[in-house]
């Protein structure tokens with residue numbers, strides 16, 4: 001298999017663990033194993049008795065049940081657990097696509113959502129999002145992009161990196177289009193439940209139609225990326241079986257300690273979400289202040305949901321700005337070029353503690 005480097009992951013591989021202030025993370029603040037176990041009496045005792053043998057390949061029944069609790073019309077049998085969302089993307093693409101298929105992918109995007117399909121020999125068209133339109137993609141443009149060879153449409157809401165979130169009517173129309181044309185809709189919902197207002201939460205795509213596959217993960221809204229637990233949920237049984245058959249060649253099954261902890265975390269997810277949404281709200285106010293004070297340096301479009309946004313730097317080249325900031329102040333921002341962006345945007349992340357100090361350092365560096 002030939003696939004180009006994953007630019008965002010390579011950038012993080014070079015810098016993530018060498019800087020003092022990570023101001024571009026897309027996940028929310030994490031917690032220790034001890035803190036997680038303390039959420040439930042007896043959990044520590046049970047965890048210490050967890051056997052470390054192989055686990056069930058689709059995921060433990062208890063974990064799949066807990067995941068199915070996030071959906072209304074999709075049951076635990078329709079959930080397939082993976083090692084992070086990344087494995088799920090890779091295996092979905094390999095199970096669903098063939099060389100020559102055509103895909104439309106909401107863009108800019110997390111690179112694997114387009115790149116894995118390209119590496120299989122598919123033609124990929126971006127469904128563009130533009131800053132001047134509040135990052136909203138255009139439904140008429142999506143209709144125009146569909147061809148007879150189109151096999152799947154890929155969407156992501158809340159969106160990384162722009163912070164855009166689809167209105168319900170737009171999301172329903174995308175689902176309707178997929179159904180009407182007999183396409184698969186791959187809905188990357190890894191930032192689901194990180195909406196600032198509960199009423200903005202979209203239904204999970206897997207609950208809306210059999211044509212849809214929902215992607216979920218413990219990493220983002222729940223802040224538990226180190227568990228490496230993600231999943232696909234779909235009522236398309238044939239597709240799920242095809243993905244499961246490929247998983248035998250990648251991870252086979254998930255780590256038992258991670259399955260235990262993910263299930264525990266999902267049972268207490270409201271308390272994790274309360275903490276992380278609190279951080280997001282407070283941090284957004286700090287960012288509002290920063291961008292209000294420096295309108296000549298940045299253009300700021302407040303995100304609609306999730307822990308990331310995509311401001312634009314004015315008057316300097318964003319990659320060298322990020323390099324200088326990292327070297328002088330130990331603050332890491334992510335240049336938009338890793339998303340293929342050519343308009344001087346950068347990603348900022350605000351789901352973690354410590355943001356006010358990182359912003360203070362950034363502001364000092366501006367002066």
Ligand SMILES: Cc1ncc(COP(=O)(O)O)c(C=O)c1O
Nearest residue numbers: 026084085086110160190217219
């Ligand atoms: C939109 C999107 N999908 C999938 C992933 C992969 O998630 P994970 O690293 O937990 O596998 C990410 C991670 O940044 C993401 O932003």
